[in-house]
Amino acid sequence: MTYYQETKAPVVWTVAQLNRRVSQLLDEHMPVVWVRGEISNFTQAASGHWYFSIKDDRAAVRAVMFRGRAQAVGFVPRAGERFEFRCAVSLYEPRGDFQVQVEGMRRAGLGDLHEAFLRLKSQLQDEGLFDPQRKRPIAALPGCVGVVTSLAAAALRDVLTAMARRAPHVRVIVYPAPVQGADAPARLRQALETAIARAEVDTLLLVRGGGSLEDLWGFNDEGLARAIAASPIPVISGVGHETDFTIADFVADLRAPTPTAAAELACASRAELLDQLGARLGALNHGMRRHVERASLRLDRAVAMLVSPQQRIAQQQQRLDGLVQRLRRQALTLPERPRQRLETVLFRLQRSMPQVALRQQSLDSARRRLLQAGEHGLVLRRQRLQAAQQTLQALSPRLxxxxxxxxxxxxxxxxxxxxxxxxxxxxxxxxxxxxxxxxxxxxxxxxx
Structure with a gap:
């Protein structure tokens, strides 16, 4: 056995340096790629970011889609659905996790439809068709509600069941149209225009059950969107499930997550209305009782102050008798005094009476004096004016x-x-x- 001894000391990296180097290599040499796979472990954080895994039958990779790009998708994906993801490969350095940052996504096999959906959505949004300011308020107490959907759709049964349960007093008129297929957009527009022309409902419901993007494509038609926007009747859309979004949802005056929810939003519950009516009737009765009680108190006070005519006459007669007796006593005790007072009053009255003839003579004399004074003053002013004119002419440089x-x-x-x-x-x-x-x-x- 032979042993080899290294002659040069190896370069030792820290974990952070290693992860940073791998991240740099991925950024430099790994371009943006499209990846097809199935979503799993989907989580939508409070920040709006999406965290999930992309997997197929042999492997999986972690993925993140930040809030700004997630909002542009227009729907919330569900676990088990297959998509094609446009993503950049990266490394999360703090943990050394290999992941992809998703920049865009489309349903697998329906990429062209999704791209068309996004283009139309952007176009109509730029034109202001999604603007909340242009949307009409929903009638609070409709007398009649119209439903645009297929007669064979389960959504129609859901709407009718909800209406019968919540508001059996509200009439429902169905404007039938297919909700799927090549001719669905044109037929939906025709049904909508019929409802507008007949003008017999207060609110229109545009409903359909859930399905794939291809199944719901009839509600992504530009003509249908413009017809909804131009409708003078408020439109509530209830297309698909809660996570499904169509162009009709964005243009409608109100979007409901399901057909049943659309029916519930179209009118108030009869039970709630009866409860409100009962509460208001109770308040009205209470107010009426209070009013009657206050009126009764005022009546009782008035009755207590009221004196009968017989009693009033008796009181006046008694007072008159007293005055007569006092007058008789005065007449017997001081017969001369009232006569003296009467003569004094008559003398003062005669002195106070105006002397019309004397006043008229005085007025005539004053009028004559006033006229004489006016004429004399006018003569003096004319003489002064003539003298001033002569002096002015004598001093004029023109002479x-x-x-x-x-x-x-x-x-x-x-x-x-x-x-x-x-x-x-x-x-x-x-x-x-x-x-x-x-x-x-x-x-x-x-x-x-």
Whole structure:
């Protein structure tokens, strides 16, 4: 047996260095790949990330799909379903776990349908057909509900059973149309348009049982989506199971997870309405009793304050008798005093009465004095005005100009009084008795 001794010390890596190196090699040399497999151990975290395994009959690999990419899928996958995954291979360095990061997924064998679904969803979303602001409110108490589905569909039985149980007072009208097959989209649109044209229901239910993406494809039609969006009648979609999503679900005014749930959302329970009605009737009765009790109390107080006419007459008669007796006593004891008081009152009344004739004479005299004063004042003001006019005319420079004089102004319009204030070449305006002229200063000298 031969023993070999190493002549060079080996390079020793830490576990972290090893995992980092393997991760770098995967990032550099392993491109993004498509992997086909079955989902297992699916978990949706509170953060929105999906954690699951992709397996086939011989192997399995851990996978993660982060929230942003998971929201773009449009549905929640279930364990046991087969998909094709677009993923990047990586290594989770803290634990050294080999995993793949899923960037997109589609059902195995239906990849083209899923891609078409995503394209149409993106297009209609950009146009605003999914906008909550444009969706119509559902009628709270409908009198009639329409159902668009197949007559042979189990979903119709579920809806009718739920309606009979919850709201037997609400009429149900079925607008039959196939829910699967090549002609399903056109027939569904036709049934929807018929319901809109007849305008006999308050709410429309568009329902179908669960199935694969291919089975539900009739509800991913663009024409049907636009018809739902344009419907003046609110539409509730209940297509497939809770995890199934179609374009009709996004466009409808309300999406129900199942056909039964769609029927429950379409109208309130009769039992709940009866309970609410009973509660309101009880409140009304209680309020009426309180009102009657308060009215009875007011009536009792009024009755207590009310005096019968006979009793009131008797009281007044008694009071009158007392006054008569007091008057008689006063008349017997002081007969002169009331007469004196009456004469005093009459004298004061005569003095207070207005003397109309005297007042009229005084008024006429005052009117004459006022007119005389006004006329005298007007004459004085006219005389003062004439004197002022004569003085103004005597002082007017126009009279001086008319006698052969002139008014000389410089370029600024100021009257020139001193020749020494002028400059040679300065332009002057000379106002004459009739008209004006412009002159230039040739020379200027003062008067000695």
């Amino acid at each position: 001086i100009v008319n006698r052969g004089y002139a008014i000389v102004r410089n370029a600024t319009g100021k009257v020139v009084q001193n020749a020494l204030d002028l400059n040679v070449g300065e332009r002057l305006d000379v106002e004459l008795s009739r008209g004006s002229v412009s002159v230039d200063v040739v020379r200027a000298h003062d008067l000695l």
